Amino acid sequence: MADSAFSIQYLKDFMNSQIYDEEKWAFNMKLLRAAGLFGGSILLMRNYGDLMAI
Template identity: 75%
Template structure:
């Protein structure tokens, strides 16, 4: 198998550094919450946007 530029060990190390470091996890949790709120608002407006029209 050909050597890949990004190995699974590097991906696992990056994942663990983002999850288990409290400072990085706090930022990532804020980003996940913001992305979820954004996606939820899009779904809400697509479903019920016609009811909100004046």
């Protein structure tokens, strides 16, 4: 049981270090935007790809 409490605290510390550090936050936002654009383009092509065909 002590191992799970340690891992939860480690996870909290990791998340806080990623959010509150300006350089890491800027990189993470770029990464999130790129992943969102990629996911959105996949959904767009799956739903409306046949309309874009020549």
